[in-house]
Amino acid sequence: xxNKQQHNGLTQAEVRQQLEKYGYNTIKTKSKKNFMTYLKxxxxxxxxxxxxxxxxxxxxxxxxxxxxxxxxxxxxxSIVLLNIYLSIKxxxxxxxxMDELKQMNVPTSKxxxxxxxxxxxxxxxxxxxxxxxxxxxxxxADAQIVSCSNFFVDESFLTGESEPSEKDANYHAxxxxxxxxxxxxxFSGSLVVTGNAKAVVINTGLHTEIGKVSDLINKxxxxxxxxxxxxxxxxxxxxxxxxxxxxxxxxxxxxxxxPLETSIMTAISMAVAAxxxxxxxxxxxxxxxxxxxxxxxxxxxxxxxTVETVGGVSVICSDKxxxxxxxxxxxxxxxxxxxxTDSLLNVTSDEKNNLLFLFxxxxxxxxxxxxxxNPTELxxxxxxxxxxxxxxxxxxxxxxxxxYEIPFDSKRKRMTILYENNGQYISxxxxxxDHLQLTASQKEQKRYxxxxxxxxxxxxxxLGVGYQIFAxxxxxxxxxxxxxxxxxxxxxxxxxxxxxxxxxxxxVAKQAGIQPVMITGDHLMTAEKIAEDxxxxxxxxxxxxxxxxxxxxxxxxxxxISGYRVFARTSPEDKIRIVKAxxxxxxxxxxxxxxVNDAPALKAADVGIAMGGGxxxxxxxxxxxxxxxxxxxxxxxxEEGRRVxxxxxxxxxxxxxxxISALTIVLISMVVGWGAPVTAVQLLIIKxxxxxxxxxxxxxEPVEKNTMKNVPIKKNENIFAEGLLRRITEISTVxxxxxxxAIFIGRTYSIEVSETMTFVVxxxxxxxxxxxxxxxxxxxxxxxxxxxxxxxxxxVGAAILLLLVTLPVTQNILGFVPLNSVQWLWVIxxxxxxxxxxxxxxxxxxx
Numbered sequence: 001x002x003n004k005q006q007h008n009g010l011t012q013a014e015v016r017q018q019l020e021k022y023g024y025n026t027i028k029t030k031s032k033k034n035f036m037t038y039l040k041x042x043x044x045x046x047x048x049x050x051x052x053x054x055x056x057x058x059x060x061x062x063x064x065x066x067x068x069x070x071x072x073x074x075x076x077x078s079i080v081l082l083n084i085y086l087s088i089k090x091x092x093x094x095x096x097x098m099d100e101l102k103q104m105n106v107p108t109s110k111x112x113x114x115x116x117x118x119x120x121x122x123x124x125x126x127x128x129x130x131x132x133x134x135x136x137x138x139x140x141a142d143a144q145i146v147s148c149s150n151f152f153v154d155e156s157f158l159t160g161e162s163e164p165s166e167k168d169a170n171y172h173a174x175x176x177x178x179x180x181x182x183x184x185x186x187f188s189g190s191l192v193v194t195g196n197a198k199a200v201v202i203n204t205g206l207h208t209e210i211g212k213v214s215d216l217i218n219k220x221x222x223x224x225x226x227x228x229x230x231x232x233x234x235x236x237x238x239x240x241x242x243x244x245x246x247x248x249x250x251x252x253x254x255x256x257x258x259p260l261e262t263s264i265m266t267a268i269s270m271a272v273a274a275x276x277x278x279x280x281x282x283x284x285x286x287x288x289x290x291x292x293x294x295x296x297x298x299x300x301x302x303x304x305x306t307v308e309t310v311g312g313v314s315v316i317c318s319d320k321x322x323x324x325x326x327x328x329x330x331x332x333x334x335x336x337x338x339x340x341t342d343s344l345l346n347v348t349s350d351e352k353n354n355l356l357f358l359f360x361x362x363x364x365x366x367x368x369x370x371x372x373x374n375p376t377e378l379x380x381x382x383x384x385x386x387x388x389x390x391x392x393x394x395x396x397x398x399x400x401x402x403x404y405e406i407p408f409d410s411k412r413k414r415m416t417i418l419y420e421n422n423g424q425y426i427s428x429x430x431x432x433x434d435h436l437q438l439t440a441s442q443k444e445q446k447r448y449x450x451x452x453x454x455x456x457x458x459x460x461x462x463l464g465v466g467y468q469i470f471a472x473x474x475x476x477x478x479x480x481x482x483x484x485x486x487x488x489x490x491x492x493x494x495x496x497x498x499x500x501x502x503x504x505x506x507x508v509a510k511q512a513g514i515q516p517v518m519i520t521g522d523h524l525m526t527a528e529k530i531a532e533d534x535x536x537x538x539x540x541x542x543x544x545x546x547x548x549x550x551x552x553x554x555x556x557x558x559x560x561i562s563g564y565r566v567f568a569r570t571s572p573e574d575k576i577r578i579v580k581a582x583x584x585x586x587x588x589x590x591x592x593x594x595x596v597n598d599a600p601a602l603k604a605a606d607v608g609i610a611m612g613g614g615x616x617x618x619x620x621x622x623x624x625x626x627x628x629x630x631x632x633x634x635x636x637x638x639e640e641g642r643r644v645x646x647x648x649x650x651x652x653x654x655x656x657x658x659x660i661s662a663l664t665i666v667l668i669s670m671v672v673g674w675g676a677p678v679t680a681v682q683l684l685i686i687k688x689x690x691x692x693x694x695x696x697x698x699x700x701e702p703v704e705k706n707t708m709k710n711v712p713i714k715k716n717e718n719i720f721a722e723g724l725l726r727r728i729t730e731i732s733t734v735x736x737x738x739x740x741x742a743i744f745i746g747r748t749y750s751i752e753v754s755e756t757m758t759f760v761v762x763x764x765x766x767x768x769x770x771x772x773x774x775x776x777x778x779x780x781x782x783x784x785x786x787x788x789x790x791x792x793x794x795x796v797g798a799a800i801l802l803l804l805v806t807l808p809v810t811q812n813i814l815g816f817v818p819l820n821s822v823q824w825l826w827v828i829x830x831x832x833x834x835x836x837x838x839x840x841x842x843x844x845x846x847x
Contacts, residue, residue, distance in 0.1 A: 009112035009130050018126035025125045025141055025204040027214045039084070049239075051080045051275065109140040112198075129201040139190040142208040143199035145169040150195035150407060153186055155179075158209055158572075158597045159521045164193040176547035178569040179209060179597075180521050189596065213572050213596050227308040227645070230719040231283065238659075242274035245663055252670045266666065266676040269683060274663050282651050282692055286699035290644035298627040299637045306623040308648065310607045311641025312588045312713040313514060317578065317601075319592050320520040320527055322611060322629045324534060325496040329375040331356075331383035333460060333493030335451060340489065347396040353387055355490045357396060358465050360384050362417060362430030364405070376461065379494050400426075406479050416483050418473065425470040427482040433464040433491070437484040448488055459529030460493030495526075498534045505632035506535045512638065513711035516631075517565050517582075519575055519591075524568035531566045538565070546570040549577065558584040575601035588715050590634065592626070594618050606715075609634060635708075643703040645713060649724055650773040651695045656728045658691050658766040661735030665762070668740065675751075677743050677758045682814060685804070689797045690763040694770045697790035701774055731772070734837050735765050738830040745826055752817040756805050757827055759816065763801040764831035767794045772838040779839070 010018070043049065059073040109122045112130035122140035125131075131143055139153065145167050152164040159165070159180035171183035179187070186199055188208040205211050246267035253263025287304035294301050301307055321327050336351040340358070347357050359380050384393060400419040408415035414431025429436060433452045440448065448464075455462045466486030470477075506516050516536045520527045524545050531537035543566035549557065558581040567578055575591070579601050582589045591598070591605035594614025602608030603621045610622035611629040619625050626633050662683055669677045678686075720728070742761040746754025770790060771779045785791060805816040819827070 008115040010126070010128055011114055014128070015113070015124070015126055018128065019124070022127055022204055022207070024123045026123050027206065027211055043084070048080060048084060051271075052077075055080060109137070110134075125201055125204055127201050127204060131199045131201060132196075133186070133192050133199060134196045135192055135194060137192045139186050139188055139192070139199075141188050141201045142203040143186050143201045145184050145186060146198040146200055148195060148197035148199075150409070151197040152193040152195060153190040154193050155187055155190040156595055158187055158189070158213075158595060167197060169197075176550075178521070178546050179571060180569065210596055213600055227283075227305050227648070231280075234719060238274055238276065241663070242271040245270040245274055245667065248667070249670055256670070256673060258675070262675070265680065266670060269676050269678065269680045270663055270666050274659060276655050276659055276687070279651070279655055279692075282655070282696045282699070283648055285696045286644055286648050286651065289699045290640055293640050294624075294637055297636050297640070298630070298633050299640075300625040300627065302623055302625075306607060307641055308645045309588070309641065310590065310624065310637050311639075311643070311645045312715065313590045313607055313638050313641070314712040315515045315517060315582045315587045315589045316509060316631075316634055316638075317517045317519050317575075317582075317589060317591045317605070318631055318634070319594065319598075319611075320518050320522055320530055321496060322594070322613070323592055323626075324502045324518065324536075324631050325498050325530060327496060327629075328382075329379035329461070329494050330497055331379050331492050332495050332497065333455060333491070334383075335455070335493070336490040337448060337451065338487060338489045355465070355492075356380075356383055356387055358428060358467065358489050359430060359463070359492060360393070360397075361400060361419065361426075362415065362428040362465050364415075364417075376463070376494060380492070383492075403473065404482075406482065412483075414483065416479070418482060420473070425473040426467055427470070428465065428467045429483050429486055430463055430465045433462060436464050436466050436486055436488065438466060438488045439468075439485040440488060444488075451491060455491060455493040457525070458493070459526040460495050462491055462493055464491050465489050496530075498530055499630060499632070501630060501632035502534045505630075505635045508708055509635050509638070510535070512635075512708040514635075514638065515562075515565070515587075517567070517578075519567045519570055519578060521570065521597075522568060524566070527566050527568045536565050541565040543568060546574045549574050554581065554584075557581040561585070572597045572600050576604050579604045586715055588712065592634070593622075594629075639703060639708050642707050642710075642713070643701075644699070646704065646707070647699045647701050649719065650698045650701065652719065653724060653728055653731070654695045654698065654766070654770055654773045655687075655691050657731040657735055657769060658687070658762070660728065660732035661739060662686075662762060664732065664736045665739050665743070665758070668736075669743065674743060674747065674754075677739075677755060678762065679815070682755075682759050685814075686759070686763045686766065686801075689800050690766040694767055694790060694793040694797050697787065697793045698770065698773055700789050701787060704775070731769065731834055731838070734834045735762070735769075738765055738833045742826065742830050746823070749823070750817070752815065753819065753823065756816045756819060757823060760801055760805055760819075760827050761830050764798060764827070765834050767797050767801075768832055768835045769838075770794055772835060776842070778842045779835075 055073050055077045107122060108119050109125060110117055110132040111120050111125060112118075112132065113120075117132055125141050129141075130146070131140070133139060133151075145151070147169050148167050151167045153167065154164050159178075165180065166183065167186055168183040173182055173184060185202075186197070187210065188203075189210045203209075203211075206215055249267040249270050250263045253260075253266060258266070284304060287307045290307035291301045291304060294307065318324055334352040334355055336355040339351065340354040347354055363377050363380050388396070399421050401421070402417060403420050403425065404418040406416040408431070412431070413435035414429055416427055416429040418425060418427045433448065438445065438448075452462055452464070466488045468482075468486055509516050518527055518531045518536055524543050528537055528543045531543070537543065540563070542564050544564050546567070546569045549567065549570070552560070554577065557577060561578070561581040562585065567574065570578070575593075575598065579589050579591055583606070588606045590607035590609055591601050592609040592611065593599070593602050594611035596615055596617045598610075598614075599617050599621045602610060602618060602623075607624060608622035610618040610625045612625055612627040613629055624637065662678070666676050666678070669675060739758055739762050742757040743754050746757040771794075774787065774790070775782055804810045804814060806818065811817065
């Protein structure tokens with residue numbers, strides 16, 4: 001260890017050696033993905049591969065059979081391009097977090113080298129350099145304090161504590177000290193709030209605390225959203241079905257003696273039937289609606305898939321300060337312990353008001369530069385503003401003229417101000433009770449101590465105030481004399497109160513099966529008190545410090561974590577361990593944070609939630625940002641996420657019913673010798689006009705009443721859970737039967753009539769089925785116009801299908817023929833049959 005007191009700075013030769021050994025004082029970042037990387041990953045999707053293959057085959061058939069008409073391959077390839085675009089759009093994630101970390105670095109710093117104070121590039125600072133730090137400086141590296149004067153730094157980005165941290169060169173660290181307790185160290189990225197210091201650099205670059213955070217961010221890969229996993233599984237399953245169906249169609253075609261081109265086109269039709277081409281579009285648009293709704297509720301979502309993921313959250317790990325609490329230190333208790341009515345300190349007839357005025361005299365709150373960085377002083381000022389008018393306070397204070405001030409000092413834990421009042425002098429001292437030198441009997445001391453302990457046990461920040469009166473004042477009176485033999489006047493209890501909304505939000509979260517957990521850099525007792533007040537900490541649950549957590553293995557933590565609701569004095573590594581312990585118990589975890597120290601855990605969580613007033617680093621790695629930093633807003637986001645997921649399932653119910661029935665219809669028609677009843681282009685039209693656009697309209701369905709009384713969606717829960725697959729299979733069977741009847745009736749007239757009737761019935765049954773999908777309740781119990789978008793899209797979709805089969809120009813292009821009144825009557829009856837079937841089931845409550 002170097003001799004800090006005698007060190008005159010490094011020589012240039014020593015600097016070169018240190019640079020070779022430790023490298024530059026910079027933070028490395030990951031390289032970003034380029035467009036080709038995103039494209040390669042998008043092309044791994046089996047449904048896109050199948051559609052590309054279908055485009056190639058369709059182009060081959062068109063070239064062989066009708067080289068003047070490439071409509072079908074163009075339509076299929078357009079769907080391919082749209083899906084690739086959406087895939088790339090969803091892949092792009094947070095990649096700017098490390099760039100933001102770099103901004104925490106300072107371009108230049110003042111360093112002592114070869115006996116001279118020089119301003120050098122911060123990147124060239126090395127261990128054993130001596131830093132000169134002053135008000136407004138940002139600390140360029142981790143350093144140990146050599147000497148300091150009234151040195152306070154804002155290191156909230158690392159510790160999460162709102163108050164500036166006072167540093168002490170003589171502090172002796174304990175083995176279990178958290179970062180926030182290291183009074184002898186100052187950390188890279190911290191901002192000097194007051195005072196000055198000389199410090200020796202101990203760590204640079206990735207070895208600093210902020211460097212370790214950057215390394216954790218680099219190592220922590222963002223987790224794939226549950227919806228992405230479910231949609232990938234669905235796509236693979238449907239892709240396999242499409243491939244098998246296509247192969248089966250070609251085999252049947254060969255057996256039946258169909259021309260090869262016909263068999264290939266039928267295979268393409270079956271592939272198109274099996275794949276929900278517009279589903280990615282509908283899902284993306286549904287998520288976009290959710291993002292917009294969340295934005296209106298003060299939640300900014302960075303990636304669409306987060307909207308669904310937050311709906312499945314089962315554990316909310318929340319910070320205390322500013323999220324559950326107001327982040328406003330407030331005087332909650334005023335405890336006068338001496339009658340001031342007979343002294344010159346008597347300003348009102350109310351003892352509490354007299355005591356508040358005494359705290360005012362013991363504060364520097366008339367100076368904005370002092371109160372701006374001291375929440376305790378601000379709390380006292382707020383209490384005064386609530387008690388006295390400005391005129392009253394000026395009237396009471398005008399007789400007190402400041403003579404001398406002893407500033408607050410961390411060793412003394414107190415401050416003193418001397419006033420002159422009508423020829424007399426009074427010194428007023430405010431500070432920690434055990435650092436006030438009182439003149440009191442043993443009985444009085446015990447009484448004061450009991451009151452202090454009572455307030456401290458309620459997690460208040462406790463300040464006491466005392467005074468003494470001098471008939472005369474001389475400059476020979478020492479500071480010790482001014483601060484001794486004090487008459488004790490009383491206490492104030494200061495706290496950061498919980499937000500009013502937090503109480504109800506915690507209650508709603510627990511009703512929804514969500515565990516609220518508090519993770520904070522504050523002290524355990526304070527955290528437990530707030531957690532108990534709002535309902536997070538209840539009987540049977542406990543709190544734990546970071547020091548206690550460090551003694552547990554990852555396995556032990558995962559095994560016991562369900563019994564804990566409060567974690568205090570935590571480090572960045574602790575927060576990641578907490579998140580992963582819950583995840584190892586198959587929980588979907590959200591994590592809130594605002595500092596650089598929170599960034600790794602935000603990235604590791606299923607849903608990282610940054611605070612609007614937090615650091616840019618936290619915002620860039622997070623999935624969501626709360627504009628109002630409010631816990632209640634998180635719960636609202638969960639409700640919106642559940643609504644979106646429910647509506648996506650409704651869209652699946654609508655679309656897959658059409659897909660499976662179309663596949664079955666083509667398959668049956670091939671087997672019985674009818675040929676393909678619809679072409680690939682006709683199927684794509686149905687899927688876009690009758691399926692996709694109206695299916696998107698389901699995304700704006702309002703939240704159902706019991707949404708926040710259901711348990712969270714399990715991370716590994718199948719998207720077809722709770723009977724959805726059964727309902728899809730059932731309705732597709734009804735679709736198939738109705739459409740096969742249309743084919744059979746149409747074929748009694750002609751193949752062209754059969755194809756036309758099949759097209760309309762398949763399209764209209766899909767459109768009308770959208771109303772079945774809105775709710776498990778009967779459509780007659782819902783307000784028909786409550787979803788005007790659905791009414792509009794289904795009406796327009798039905799009209800487009802009608803025009804396609806009636807306009808001569810589209811009849812010629814698509815191969816349709818006019819239908820007579822009897823045929824139209826059959827089309828209408830068959831189209832409403834699925835709605836009738838489902839409504840009957842709902843009537844008997846067997847939906």
